[in-house]
Amino acid sequence: MFRLTVQDVFFIKGRGLVATGRVEGGEIRVGDEVRINGARAVAVEAVEQFRRKVDEAVVGDNVGLLFSGLDRSDLSPGDVLTSGAVEPASGGVEVSL
Template sequence: MAEETPCDEPFRFPVEDVFTLTGRGTAVAGHVESGTVRVGDRLRVIRADGRPGPSGTCSWVDVPCTIGRRAPASTSIGLIFRDLQKSDFEPGDVIVGEIEV
């Protein structure tokens, strides 16, 4: 049996910072704790106190020194959402795959 790696686990992304990028959307900075995220993934915000927050679609994955469409576990990245606002996120929230909630 193959050993499970952080990439095989459900997607978890603790929010470290949030920015508004004019013309692009809302950028959320942090690192992928487990799982993988791709452009087009439907994601949900889980509040720091455990309450479910809003959900949105990842429109871009920004990996420092590389701009791409995918980011595996332990990667520091920025996620861009066009359908969520800066006020929808706070440091300490966790973004998860919507089906993981």
């Protein structure tokens, strides 16, 4: 399962929105679909490492993922991109006062 916490987001005119971060789990390839915070699905248009286009990225790689069709407001630092079977971060908590 792919997982990346977005560190920064910027827009490239004529190309789209780029999310940067370190791959925390799994791998990602051009054309793969990822979910933003487990909800909205979007396809990865390009994967770049240090201004070099690559076909895939694996755990530990610092990457920029390019998405077209997203607005700047659709993605923010701290958002989590995932693909594959998504496990909940927590089973929940029960609180009584």
